[in-house]
Amino acid sequence: xxxxxxxxxxxxxxxxxxxxxxxxxxxxxxxxxxxxxxxxxxxxxxxxxxxxxxxxxxxxxxxxxxxxxxxxxxxxxxxxxxxxxxxxxxxxxxxxxxxxxxxxxxxxxxxxxxxxxxxxxxxxxxxxxxxxxxxxxxxxxxxxxxxxxxxxxxxxxxxxxxxxxxxxxxxxxxxxxxxxxxxxxxxxxxxxxxxxxxxxxxxxxxxxxxxxxxxxxxxxxxxxxxxxxxxxxxxxxxxxxxxxx
Amino acid sequence: xxxxxxxxxxxxxxxxxxxxxxxxxxxxxxxxxxxxxxxxxxxxxxxxxxxxxxxxxxxxxxxxxxxxxxxxxxxxxxxxxxxxxxxxxxxxxxxxxxxxxxxxxxxxxxxxxxxxxxxxxxxxxxxxxxxxxxxxxxxxxxxxxxxxxxxxxxxxxxxxxxxxxxxxxxxxxxxxxxxxxxxxxxxxxxxxxxxxxxxxxxxxxxxxxxxxxxxxxxxxxxxxxxxxxxxxxxxxxxxxxxxxxxxxxxxxxxxxxxxxxxxxxxxxxxxxxxxxxxxxxxxxxxxxxxxxxxxxxxxxxxxxxxxxxxxxxxxxxxxxxxxxxxxxxxxxxxxxxxxxxxxxxxxxxx
Numbered sequence: 001x002x003x004x005x006x007x008x009x010x011x012x013x014x015x016x017x018x019x020x021x022x023x024x025x026x027x028x029x030x031x032x033x034x035x036x037x038x039x040x041x042x043x044x045x046x047x048x049x050x051x052x053x054x055x056x057x058x059x060x061x062x063x064x065x066x067x068x069x070x071x072x073x074x075x076x077x078x079x080x081x082x083x084x085x086x087x088x089x090x091x092x093x094x095x096x097x098x099x100x101x102x103x104x105x106x107x108x109x110x111x112x113x114x115x116x117x118x119x120x121x122x123x124x125x126x127x128x129x130x131x132x133x134x135x136x137x138x139x140x141x142x143x144x145x146x147x148x149x150x151x152x153x154x155x156x157x158x159x160x161x162x163x164x165x166x167x168x169x170x171x172x173x174x175x176x177x178x179x180x181x182x183x184x185x186x187x188x189x190x191x192x193x194x195x196x197x198x199x200x201x202x203x204x205x206x207x208x209x210x211x212x213x214x215x216x217x218x219x220x221x222x223x224x225x226x227x228x229x230x231x232x233x234x235x236x237x238x239x240x241x242x243x244x245x
Numbered sequence: 246x247x248x249x250x251x252x253x254x255x256x257x258x259x260x261x262x263x264x265x266x267x268x269x270x271x272x273x274x275x276x277x278x279x280x281x282x283x284x285x286x287x288x289x290x291x292x293x294x295x296x297x298x299x300x301x302x303x304x305x306x307x308x309x310x311x312x313x314x315x316x317x318x319x320x321x322x323x324x325x326x327x328x329x330x331x332x333x334x335x336x337x338x339x340x341x342x343x344x345x346x347x348x349x350x351x352x353x354x355x356x357x358x359x360x361x362x363x364x365x366x367x368x369x370x371x372x373x374x375x376x377x378x379x380x381x382x383x384x385x386x387x388x389x390x391x392x393x394x395x396x397x398x399x400x401x402x403x404x405x406x407x408x409x410x411x412x413x414x415x416x417x418x419x420x421x422x423x424x425x426x427x428x429x430x431x432x433x434x435x436x437x438x439x440x441x442x443x444x445x446x447x448x449x450x451x452x453x454x455x456x457x458x459x460x461x462x463x464x465x466x467x468x469x470x471x472x473x474x475x476x477x478x479x480x481x482x483x484x485x486x487x488x489x490x491x492x493x494x495x496x497x498x499x500x501x502x503x504x505x506x507x508x509x510x511x512x513x514x515x516x517x518x519x520x521x522x523x524x525x526x527x528x529x530x531x532x533x534x535x536x537x538x539x540x541x542x543x544x545x546x547x548x549x550x551x552x553x554x555x556x557x558x559x560x561x562x563x564x565x566x567x568x569x570x571x572x573x574x575x576x577x578x579x580x581x582x583x584x585x586x587x588x589x590x591x592x593x594x595x
Contacts (some may be wrong), residue, residue: 056465082467094462096455098523103451110467152466 008067009034009160009191010055015064017047017054024050026215027064032160032208037182037192039202039223041237042212048195049091051212052162055193056088057081069159083110085159089166091195093149097138101129101148104137108155122151125181143174150181161185163194167201179204203227211236250439252446256526261591265526268533272431276424277416283540289427289495291536292434293488298516298528299441300484305514306522307445308477309457311367313510314358314374317381318482320504321354322347322489324385324392327400327499335401344490348483355482359475382505397500402426406494430491437484442525444480453477454523512539519579521586530587538575543568 010032017025024047032038040048053059055066057078066074073081082088096104105114105122123130126147132140137148150166166182167175179201186192186205196202202209206223219226219236226232248255256262268291271278275288297319304310325347326340333339354377362373385392392398404410406429410422418424444450452473455463460470493499512535520531543565550563583590 058461058465077469078464079467079469082465088465090462090465094459094465096458096462098454098458099451106448107451107455107463107468108466 007034008032009069010193011065011067012051012055013065013067015051015054015061015066017050017059017061019050019059024059024215025054025061028054028212028215028217030210030217030220032191032193034191035189036207037186037194037205038208038210039206040193040195040210040212041199041202041226043237046212047215048212049164050215052088052164052193052195053090055081055162056086087153087158087161089149089153089161089163091164091168093145095137095140095145095148095152097136099137101133101135101137101140104148104152105129105155108152111156114155118155122154125154125184126151126177143170143177146170146174146178147181150178154185159191161190161192161194163192165195165197167196167198175201252439252443254442254446254525256588256592258591258593261526261530261588264530264591268529276427277418280418285423285427286495287536287540289430290492290540291533292431293492293495294512294516294532294536295529296434296437296441296491297485297488298513298520298532299438299525300481300488301513302517302520302522302525302528303441303445303453303477303484304481305517306524306527307450307457308453308474309367309460310363310474310478311371312374312478312481313371313507314355314378315481315485315513316505316507316509317378318351318355318485319489319492319509320381320385320499320501321351322486322491323493323499323504324489325350325486326490326493327398328391330400330402331398335403337403340402340490340494343493344487347490348486351482351486352479355478356475359471359478363471363474363478378505378507378510382501382507385501385505393500395501397498397503399498400493402494402497426495430495433487433491437487438525438529441484441528445525449473449476457523515576517586519576519583519586521583521588521590524586524588524592527586527588534587538572542572546571 008031010030012028012030015025015028016023028047028051030051040051042048050059054061057073057076061074064074065072068081068084068086071084073084076084096107099107105119128144129147129151132144137145140148146166150163153161153163163182166178170178175198182192182194182205194205203223208220209223209226210217210220211226212218213236219232256265272288272292276285279285279288297315301315304312304315322344326343329339329343329346333342358374358377362370386395388394405422406426407422410425412420414420445453452463452468455466456468456470456473464470489504492504496503516531516535517528518531519534520529521527546563546568547565550560550565553560553563579587
């Protein structure tokens with residue numbers, strides 16, 4: 001049930017991942033189309049974050065194949081996956097609190113110095129980062145930390161962005177800023193695989209959707225198809241997007 | 246100019262700036278401000294231990310790696326200079342060869358340990374370094390034909406650095422080879438300290454800090470954590486070995502107790518923790534405080550005990566033999582009042 005397309009930048013085939021003694025992913029099949037936003041949806045604990053971390057190599061996949069940009073990366077170490085062009089925004093933000101905002105951004109641009117044009121674009125998307133550029137990241141508010149976490153991935157152009165719940169626990173005003181920035185990223189033609197619980201944001205940004213249940217993809221198709229069918233939403237996720245938006 | 250020299254990592258606190266200035270001026274002018282053999286010896290020890298603590302902080306404070314093998318590297322540098330001087334004869338060439346060989350051996354040892362153990366959990370790495378350091382200390386004690394065993398050995402340093410080399414008198418202070426030796430050690434220590442400041446404030450140092458805080462995230466950005474940890478371990482070991490070379494040059498003696506003992510390792514931990522982990526300035530403050538306490542606390546307590554003779558209980562508590570107890574109390578108080586170390590507190594961190 002994968003959204004098989006001809007121009008997939010990322011393809012997961014029968015991916016199984018264990019965390020300690022727990023078998024979390026039970027054969028994930030997923031395609032992420034180039035230049036589009038694919039939303040990974042599902043209830044809590046179904047394996048969405050594990051899927052992203054498996055793609056990044058932070059959890060080891062013991063069975064199955066992960067193909068990125070035409071190359072099999074299943075056995076590739078995490079730093080090499082990052083250098084190949086995968087940017088990852090983790091759920092816990094993972095910013096370096098002892099370093100300044102500037103140092104966080106500089107570190108994220110691992111292949112070379114952060115270009116002024118890119119920095120200005122990030123400042124436009126996330127104005128607080130300009131204000132707190134030389135401040136320690138640990139002193140930022142929760143929303144600002146999330147902005148930094150996403151901005152860090154934008155520090156250089158990536159072939160694929162993996163974004164895990166970017167609006168989780170944020171105030172509505174910050175959610176709007178975040179959604180606008182993600183839309184801007186999408187408009188630039190970025191390929192994105194995003195886990196999102198806020199269905200309003202998911203609906204507004206997503207082109208495709210994949211729904212997970214018990215460590216598998218149980219449905220995939222266009223976001224429009226899912227958004228327009230409340231029966232399907234309730235059947236797949238136990239609630240409708242309209243109700244939770 | 247000064248900012249560049251300090252790699253833009255200034256003390257960032259008025260009080261800390263004053264403290265650092267006092268330490269710097271105190272060491273730079275030690276022979277003139279505090280004449281006497283004992284005070285000069287204390288100043289040299291402070292200069293050397295600042296470098297040793299700074300190199301350990303690169304590992305512990307900046308990279309988050311707990312190692313108990315740091316005195317082993319310190320010892321390698323010391324034995325390098327000692328053995329080179331013994332076998333090549335006195336001379337600057339022997340000191341240079343011994344120092345470089347000691348640093349290279351320390352870096353090579355660190356590389357091997359890191360290669361085999363940095364992939365395991367931090368606690369296992371710490372245990373492996375402890376085991377290797379203990380094994381090397383035992384080996385050095387056993388190989389008496391080479392190392393002098395438990396007794397160690399004395400060796401000759403260049404005549405120019407010896408007390409017999411008299412050069413005159415300045416401001417009532419005799420200028421001799423010993424003084425030149427002190428300034429050689431002071432200059433080398435200063436250079437190594439500035440090198441450590443440069444390293445931790447370089448892009449490499451920032452990656453180390455990122456790894457310390459969140460190694461998974463650093464990997465996800467594209468940094469090879471094991472490679473960075475390995476380089477940091479080797480660099481830290483090489484600088485520790487150079488500090489050991491300076492120590493041997495100062496003492497003109499090497500032995501397991503002065504360079505390889507576990508008590509030096511504990512002192513080192515205290516210096517870094519008291520000064521403030523993750524700040525090279527903390528190493529300077531911590532090393533100065535601890536060396537001063539170790540040298541003068543007994544004297545201070547002796548004077549206090551005499552002054553309080555009319556209060557028998559207090560006088561007995563202040564007996565100089567109880568100096569380790571009071572050092573422990575001072576350590577507990579400093580950890581309680583300065584949980585981020587003295588420098589962390591002075592800089593107003595957290």
